Amino acid sequence: xxxxxxxxxxxxxxxxxxxxxxxxxxxxxxxxxxxxxxxxxxxxxxxxxxxxxxxxxxxxxxxxxxxxxxxxxxxxxxxxxxxxxxxxxxxxxxxxxxxxxxxxxxxxxxxxxxxxxxxxxxxxxxxxxxxxxxxxxxxxxxxxxxxxxxxxxxxxxxxxxxxxxxxxxxxxxxxxxxxxxxxxxxxxxxxxxxxxxxxxxxxxxxxxxxxxxxxxxxxxxxxxxxxxxxxxxxxxxxxxxxxxxxxxxxxxxxxxxxxxxxxxxxxxxxxxxxxxxxxxxxxxxxxxxxxxxxxxxxxxxxxxxxxxxxxxxxxxxxxxxxxxxxxxxxxxxxxxxxxxxxxxxxxxxxxxxxxxxxxxxxxxxxxxxxxxxxxxxxxxxxxxxxxxxxxxxxxxxxxxxxxxxxxxxxxxxxxxxxxxxxxxxxxxxxxxxxxxxx
Amino acid sequence: xxxxxxxxxxxxxxxxxxxxxxxxxxxxxxxxxxxxxxxxxxxxxxxxxxxxxxxxxxxxxxxxxxxxxxxxxxxxxxxxxxxxxxxxxxxxxxxxxxxxxxxxxxxxxxxxxxxxxxxxxxxxxxxxxxxxxxxxxxxxxxxxxxxxxxxxxxxxxxxxxxxxxxxxxxxxxxxxxxxxxxxxxxxxxxxxxxxxxxxxxxxxxxxxxxxxxxxxxxxxxxxxxxxxxxxxxxxxxxxxxxxxxxxxxxxxxxxxxxxxxxxxxxxxxxxxxxxxxxxxxxxxxxxxxxxxxxxxxxxxxxxxxxxxx
Numbered sequence: 001x002x003x004x005x006x007x008x009x010x011x012x013x014x015x016x017x018x019x020x021x022x023x024x025x026x027x028x029x030x031x032x033x034x035x036x037x038x039x040x041x042x043x044x045x046x047x048x049x050x051x052x053x054x055x056x057x058x059x060x061x062x063x064x065x066x067x068x069x070x071x072x073x074x075x076x077x078x079x080x081x082x083x084x085x086x087x088x089x090x091x092x093x094x095x096x097x098x099x100x101x102x103x104x105x106x107x108x109x110x111x112x113x114x115x116x117x118x119x120x121x122x123x124x125x126x127x128x129x130x131x132x133x134x135x136x137x138x139x140x141x142x143x144x145x146x147x148x149x150x151x152x153x154x155x156x157x158x159x160x161x162x163x164x165x166x167x168x169x170x171x172x173x174x175x176x177x178x179x180x181x182x183x184x185x186x187x188x189x190x191x192x193x194x195x196x197x198x199x200x201x202x203x204x205x206x207x208x209x210x211x212x213x214x215x216x217x218x219x220x221x222x223x224x225x226x227x228x229x230x231x232x233x234x235x236x237x238x239x240x241x242x243x244x245x246x247x248x249x250x251x252x253x254x255x256x257x258x259x260x261x262x263x264x265x266x267x268x269x270x271x272x273x274x275x276x277x278x279x280x281x282x283x284x285x286x287x288x289x290x291x292x293x294x295x296x297x298x299x300x301x302x303x304x305x306x307x308x309x310x311x312x313x314x315x316x317x318x319x320x321x322x323x324x325x326x327x328x329x330x331x332x333x334x335x336x337x338x339x340x341x342x343x344x345x346x347x348x349x350x351x352x353x354x355x356x357x358x359x360x361x362x363x364x365x366x367x368x369x370x371x372x373x374x375x376x377x378x379x380x381x382x383x384x385x386x387x388x389x390x391x392x393x394x395x396x397x398x399x400x401x402x403x404x405x406x407x408x409x410x411x412x413x414x415x416x417x418x419x420x421x422x423x424x425x426x427x428x429x430x431x432x433x434x435x436x437x438x
Numbered sequence: 439x440x441x442x443x444x445x446x447x448x449x450x451x452x453x454x455x456x457x458x459x460x461x462x463x464x465x466x467x468x469x470x471x472x473x474x475x476x477x478x479x480x481x482x483x484x485x486x487x488x489x490x491x492x493x494x495x496x497x498x499x500x501x502x503x504x505x506x507x508x509x510x511x512x513x514x515x516x517x518x519x520x521x522x523x524x525x526x527x528x529x530x531x532x533x534x535x536x537x538x539x540x541x542x543x544x545x546x547x548x549x550x551x552x553x554x555x556x557x558x559x560x561x562x563x564x565x566x567x568x569x570x571x572x573x574x575x576x577x578x579x580x581x582x583x584x585x586x587x588x589x590x591x592x593x594x595x596x597x598x599x600x601x602x603x604x605x606x607x608x609x610x611x612x613x614x615x616x617x618x619x620x621x622x623x624x625x626x627x628x629x630x631x632x633x634x635x636x637x638x639x640x641x642x643x644x645x646x647x648x649x650x651x652x653x654x655x656x657x658x659x660x661x662x663x664x665x666x667x668x669x670x671x672x673x674x675x676x677x678x679x680x681x682x683x684x685x686x687x688x689x690x691x692x693x694x695x696x697x698x699x700x701x702x703x704x705x706x707x708x709x710x711x712x713x714x715x716x717x718x719x720x721x722x723x724x725x726x727x728x729x730x731x732x733x734x735x736x737x738x739x740x741x742x743x744x745x746x747x
Contacts, residue, residue, distance in 0.1 A: 079711035086500075086713070108713055110500070194606070197694060256606030256695055257585050398712030399520070399697075406696030411608055420519055427514065427714050431498060433505075 039069040040327045041095035046074040049283045049351045056350035061337045068330045089114045094322040096331045102134040102318045103391035111137040116321040123336035131358040134315045134391050143318030144339035148355035150279040150314045151375050152206030158297045160273040168299045170306035179250045182273045188252035191272035196260035200404040202276035204238035209310035209386040210303030211235050219392035225436040230418035242407050243414035268292050282354040298371040311378035311385045397424030495720040511720035520697045524705040532680030538620045539676045543627025551635045565625040576689025579618045608698040615690050627672045634668025670740035681729050
C-alpha cells in the first residue's frame with residue numbers, strides 16, 4: 001500500500017509536469033488565403049501618419065495589382081512595438097510584410113535568421129545607394145524605404161526671427177546670441193518638452209554631424225570600444241551645449257512638464273522660437289496647423305565652425321518580409337510597389353512629404369513645406385550631411401533620454417551625463433556580443 | 439480523456455483505507471487527482487517559470503538563442519548606475535505607502551464602523567478607487583498634478599499656496615506617486631480593518647464603558663491590540679505591493695524626471711524593454727530574493743505575536 005501511494009505521487013508529479021509543459025508551449029497562428037483573391041497582411045506602427053500613408057499605399061497597390069488585397073495591421077510605437085515585432089518574428093507569427101527601424105536597431109531582430117533577403121530583386125535598383133547600408137546585414141539587403149528621410153535639427157519660427165531681425169545661426173555662439181535676444185523680447189528661446197522624454201535627446205543626437213566632422217573615425221572607434229562620449233572633446237559637446245543652454249535659462253519655463261504636442265503648439269503660436277526636434281514633427285504640424293506650416297524654418301544644430309555647418313540626417317524606416325511569410329510572391333510585389341514612384345506618390349497624397357524620398361525618380365510636391373525646402377540643400381550634397389550615429393554604429397544605449405532630461409533639468413552635469421551614457425551603452429554592446437566589449 | 443476513470447478507481451480504493459484507523463492519519467478525504475487541475479495551473483504558471491528564470495538569469499538570451507555567461511548578469515545588474523537609486527526609492531516607496539495605508543486605513547475604519555449617517559454609502563465610496571485601473575488613475579492624476587494647468591495646483595493657488603511641480607520636481611516626484619498609490623489602495627486597507635474591528639466582541643467596549651474608559655482609551659487598549667491580525671495583513675500586503683510597485687510609477691513618471699523616481703521594477707522593465715533579457719531576468723531574481731527576504735521574516739514575526747496573544 002505504501003508503495004502504491006508513492007507511485008501515485010510519482011504519477012501525479014509526472015502528469016502535472018507533462019500537462020504544464022504542454023500548457024506553457026505556444027501554438028503558431030495560421031494565415032488565411034482564399035481562392036483567386038489573395039489577402040496579405042502588413043504590420044505598421046500606429047502613428048496617425050504611418051497608418052494613413054500605409055492605407056493609401058495599400059489601396060493604390062490593390063488598384064495596380066487586382067486580386068491582391070492588403071490588410072494593414074497596427075502595433076504600438078516605441079519599445080513596446082519593438083517587442084511585439086521581436087515576439088512575432090520568433091514565434092513565426094509575423095505579418096507577410098512589416099515596417100521596422102533601419103540602422104543599428106535592425107540588428108536586434110536578427111535579419112539573417114528572420115528576414116527574406118532581397119539583394120537580387122530588380123526593384124532594389126530603385127532604392128538610393130545611401131539607404132542600402134542601413135538595411136544591410138552581412139552581405140544581404142533586406143528592406144526598402146518607407147516614408148522620407150528626416151533631420152535632427154532646429155525648427156524655428158520665422159515670424160519671430162523676422163520680428164527681431166535675427167538671421168539663421170551658423171555657429172553655436174550665434175545660436176546662443178540669438179537665443180538671448182529672443183529671451184529679452186519675452187519669448188521662450190529654446191523649447192524643451194521633457195514630459196515626452198525622447199525629445200530631450202536632440203541636443204546630443206542632432207549634434208552628431210558636428211562630431212563626425214571633427215573626428216571622422218569616431219563611429220568606428222566608438223563601436224570598437226575605443227572612443228567614449230565623456231572623453232572625446234567633439235562628442236561631449238552635445239551634452240555641454242545642453243547644459244549651457246539650460247544654465248543660461250533659455251528654456252521655456254515649464255519645460256519639465258511640456259509634452260511633444262504642446263511644444264509644437266508653442267512653436268507655431270510664437271510663444272517659443274526654436275525647437276530642436278526630428279523633422280517628422282512637420283508631419284504632425286501639417287495636420288494640426290495646415291495654414292501656419294510655412295511659418296516654420298529649419299537649420300542644423302550649429303557647431304563651432306560656420307564653414308562646416310552640417311545636417312544630421314535620419315534614414316526612414318524600412319519595409320521587410322519575414323522568412324515565415326506564406327505569400328512571398330505577393331509580399332515582394334508590395335515591396336516593389338513601395339520602392340517605386342507610384343509608392344512615393346501614394347504616400348505624398350496621404351500625408352505629404354516631410355523630407356526627401358530615398359527612392360529614385362520620386363519627386364516632392366511643389367507645395368512642400370518651407371522647413372523641408374531648408375533641408376534639401378543639405379540632403380543633396382553628401383558633404384553637407386552625416387547620418388546619425390545610430391546608422392553608423394550598433395552601439396546605442398537605452399537610457400540616453402533619461403540622461404539628457406537630467407542634464408537639461410540641471411540634476412546632473414554634462415560631464416557626468418556623458419560618462420553615465422558611456423556606461424549605459426556597455427549593456428547593448430554586450431547583448432550584441434560586439435568584439436572589444438567583453 | 440483517460441483521466442475520467444482514475445478518480446473513481448482512487449475513490450474506491452480510499453474506502454478500505456478509511457476502515458483502518460491507523461492509516462487514516464494525515465490522509466486527505468479527497469483523492470490526489472482532485473489536486474491535479476490546481477497543480478497543473480500552479481506548475482505551468484508559477485513553478486516552471488520560476489525555475490526557468492533562475493536558469494536564464496545566468497545566460498545572455500534573446501528569443502532565439504542563449505549563451506551561458508555565469509554570474510555576469512548579476513555583476514552587471516549590481517553595477518547599474520540607477521540601481522542604488524532604484525533600491526532606495528523602492529524602500530522609501532514601500533515604507534511610505536504601507537505606513538500611510540496602516541494609519542489612514544485604521545482611522546477610516548474606526549470612522550466607518552462608528553454610528554455615522556450614510557455609512558454604507560461612505561464605505562463604498564472609500565473602496566471605489568481600489569477598483570480602478572492603475573494606468574487610468576495614473577493618467578488622470580498626471581493631468582491633475584500638472585504644475586501649471588493641473589486642478590490641484592490651481593486649487594492651491596486659489597487659497598494662496600504655490601503648489602510644487604508634483605511629478606516633474608525631482609524632490610517631489612516619488613512622493614507624489616506614493617500619495618496617489620495611498621489614495622488608490624487605502625480602501626482595501628480600510629475594508630480589512632473594518633472586518634477586523636467588527637469581529638472584536640462588543641462586550642469589551644461595553645465593559646470598558648462601564649469602567650469609565652474614554653473613547654481614546656478604548657481605541658488604544660481594545661481596538662488597536664485586537665485588530666492586530668488586520669494590521670499584520672495590511673502591512674504585509676502593502677509592503678509587498680509597495681516593493682514591487684510598478685504600474686502607477688510607470689504610468690505617471692516612467693521613473694523620471696531622469697532617474698529620480700526609478701524603483702527596482704522600473705529599472706528592470708527598462709532593461710527588458712531595451713532587449714537585455716538576461717540582465718532583466720537576473721534583476722527579477724534579485725527582486726524576488728529581496729521581497730522574500732523582507733516579507734518572510736516579517737510575516738513570521740507578525741504572525742507569532744498574534745499567536746502569543
